[in-house]
Amino acid sequence: MGGGGQLKEAGEQGRVQAGGVYTWEEVQSHCNRNDQWLVIDRKVYNITQWAKRHPGGIRVISHYAGEDASEAFTAFHPNLKYVQKFLKPLLIGELAATEPSQDRNKNATITKDFHTLRARVESEGLFQAQPLFFCLHLGHILLLEALAWLIIWVWGTSWTLTFLCSIMLATAQLQAGWLQHDFGHLSVFKESSWNHMLHKFSIGHLKGASANWWNHRHFQHHAKPNIFSKDPDVNMLHVFVVGTTQPVEYGVKKIKYMPYHYQHQYFFLVGPPLLIPVYFHIQIIRTMISRHDWVDLAWSLSYYLRYLCCSIPMYGLFGSLVLIIFVRFLESNWFVWVTQMNHLPMNIDHEKHQDWLSMQLQATCNIKQSPFNDWFSGHLNFQIEHHLFPTMPRHNYHRVAPLVRALCEKHGIPYKVKTMWQGLADVFMSLKNSGDLWLDAYLHK
Numbered sequence: 001m002g003g004g005g006q007l008k009e010a011g012e013q014g015r016v017q018a019g020g021v022y023t024w025e026e027v028q029s030h031c032n033r034n035d036q037w038l039v040i041d042r043k044v045y046n047i048t049q050w051a052k053r054h055p056g057g058i059r060v061i062s063h064y065a066g067e068d069a070s071e072a073f074t075a076f077h078p079n080l081k082y083v084q085k086f087l088k089p090l091l092i093g094e095l096a097a098t099e100p101s102q103d104r105n106k107n108a109t110i111t112k113d114f115h116t117l118r119a120r121v122e123s124e125g126l127f128q129a130q131p132l133f134f135c136l137h138l139g140h141i142l143l144l145e146a147l148a149w150l151i152i153w154v155w156g157t158s159w160t161l162t163f164l165c166s167i168m169l170a171t172a173q174l175q176a177g178w179l180q181h182d183f184g185h186l187s188v189f190k191e192s193s194w195n196h197m198l199h200k201f202s203i204g205h206l207k208g209a210s211a212n213w214w215n216h217r218h219f220q221h222h223a224k225p226n227i228f229s230k231d232p233d234v235n236m237l238h239v240f241v242v243g244t245t246q247p248v249e250y251g252v253k254k255i256k257y258m259p260y261h262y263q264h265q266y267f268f269l270v271g272p273p274l275l276i277p278v279y280f281h282i283q284i285i286r287t288m289i290s291r292h293d294w295v296d297l298a299w300s301l302s303y304y305l306r307y308l309c310c311s312i313p314m315y316g317l318f319g320s321l322v323l324i325i326f327v328r329f330l331e332s333n334w335f336v337w338v339t340q341m342n343h344l345p346m347n348i349d350h351e352k353h354q355d356w357l358s359m360q361l362q363a364t365c366n367i368k369q370s371p372f373n374d375w376f377s378g379h380l381n382f383q384i385e386h387h388l389f390p391t392m393p394r395h396n397y398h399r400v401a402p403l404v405r406a407l408c409e410k411h412g413i414p415y416k417v418k419t420m421w422q423g424l425a426d427v428f429m430s431l432k433n434s435g436d437l438w439l440d441a442y443l444h445k
Contacts, residue, residue: 020044020093024103027095031066037092038069042101045090057216060223063230068103071111071356072223074118078127078186078391104353110411114357114388117407121389121400129188129393137179141206144172149310157314166323170330176206177335178378184214187393204299205306209280212296213287222390225363226348233339234348239263239270240431243348247434251441261439264432276332277325338376341367341423342383345430346416358413360387365416367423369398376420384415 022044030037036048038061047054047061054061056076064072077083095101102108121127148168155161182188183199200211217232224230226243234242238257241247247260258266288297311320347362354362367373367381380386382397385404392400408415418426 021096022093022099023096024099028066028103033062036062036065038064038067039095039103040068040070040073040087042095043087043091044093044095045087046092047090050086050090055215056219059216059230060219063220063224067353068101068106070101071114075356075388075390076219076222078190079192082192102355106353106355107358107411110357110413111355113407113410114355117403118389121392121403124399126396126400127187127389127392130395133393133395134179134182134188137175138202141172141175141179144168144175148172152314162323166327166330169327170334173207173327173331174334175378176202177331178380180207180209180211180214181218181378182394184211184218185390187391200296200299204296205302208300208303208307210284210288210293210296210300212291212293213284222387224351225360225387226343226346227352227363228348228350230351233343240267241434241438242344242430243434244437245349247438248441248445251438251443252445254442256442261435263435264428267428267431272333272336273329274332275336277328281328337424337427338378338380340427341418341420342380345423345426357388357407357411360384361408361413361415363387365418365423366401367418367420373420381420 027037027039027044030046034048036051037044037046039045047065051058051061051065061069073083074080100108102111145168148165151161151168152165180199180203183195183202186192186195188198189195196211203209203211203214221231221233226234228234228246236242238255240258240263241250241260250256250260284300287293288300307324308317308320311323315323342364346365352359361384364383364387366384367377369381373381379394379397382394382401385392385397385400386394388404389400405415407413
């Protein structure tokens with residue numbers, strides 16, 4: 001996590017001005033790419049140089065420039081004492097005594113109550129992982145993949161067996177995706193270094209992707225979910241319009257990159273089938289090469305080398321390529337529907353500067369719990385709890401859920417829970433509603 005000369009430069013500046021007293025107006029004025037301040041627990045930090053070295057990526061920390069980042073800082077870092085030493089050289093002062101602890105539209109009462117809830121959850125040990133749970137999860141991934149190849153090697157490569165093998169490999173890939181998600185959020189081991197190492201193994205060797213690419217993309221999503229220009233998951237590259245604000249903005253400006261009133265139909269052709277096999281693969285390769293991320297590239301290549309060693313003797317090179325594309329196709333459909341049902345039907349808008357609880361609850365919903373839903377979604381059916389406590393081991397989400405629901409009821413914040421089928425249907429309906437809004441604005445405004 002070293003900051004090199006940039007961190008030293010920032011540290012020297014911080015030591016000179018560490019006694020400064022600032023207003024929120026002054027802090028908020030430092031929010032551009034070359035001048036970034038933020039506040040954590042009323043302390044003001046100049047992160048302009050450090051942002052370039054931030055392990056989670058420059059964007060995720062820059063999204064909080066000019067803001068109070070206390071809740072996000074606590075949510076993302078399981079070992080606050082360790083991270084504090086990187087903050088000290090960046091300290092330039094504190095908020096004036098007359099300034100409130102929260103900025104803009106952040107509710108002080110909700111923030112206080114959520115802080116109390118987090119302290120209770122920590123005291124009850126809900127941030128402690130159960131090693132057996134993750135060992136069994138890894139074991140069933142390896143078993144699925146081993147059985148898939150064993151079936152082919154023993155009984156041959158008929159169409160039926162190849163299809164069965166594809167389903168098993170796609171299931172192993174998806175479940176490995178949920179596992180790398182656990183390591184990426186530092187929710188398995190107490191030592192972050194172990195999480196980072198197993199993250200590279202699980203996403204690199206088990207899936208052929210990049211840990212750094214995932215970190216820099218996914219943490220932005222958690223920091224500012226469903227917020228345009230900050231959450232990459234709602235950056236639809238003009239292929240879709242989402243929410244209720246963007247469709248009207250596009251319609252009024254007569255923007256028509258696609259026939260958006262049909263997006264709920266062409267979604268089935270360009271969304272779930274192509275996200276992982278095409279868009280993610282191109283983005284991952286481009287990111288690793290452009291950033292000279294040779295470690296992640298080596299991990300990724302180790303997966304494909306292992307895959308080809310298993311498949312070429314049975315299918316040849318061309319057959320192996322067709323098989324992996326089909327496996328990615330199956331995986332992508334599963335992944336997109338599961339991840340979008342929690343977010344796409346929810347509020348999607350521009351930055352509103354809300355407190356952590358309000359922001360996350362507007363952007364997320366839950367899917368009813370069942371053993372199948374837990375396994376099928378990697379426990380992301382508890383999307384609300386995952387977003388509020390991203391470093392919490394997922395096997396504890398069901399224990400904290402009643403406490404979160406009670407807090408939401410106290411403050412009148414909607415806590416939405418759907419069936420799996422309703423969640424999947426709402427993806428389709430939300431796209432249709434957004435497309436209708438675009439068409440109305442395009443024709444009549």
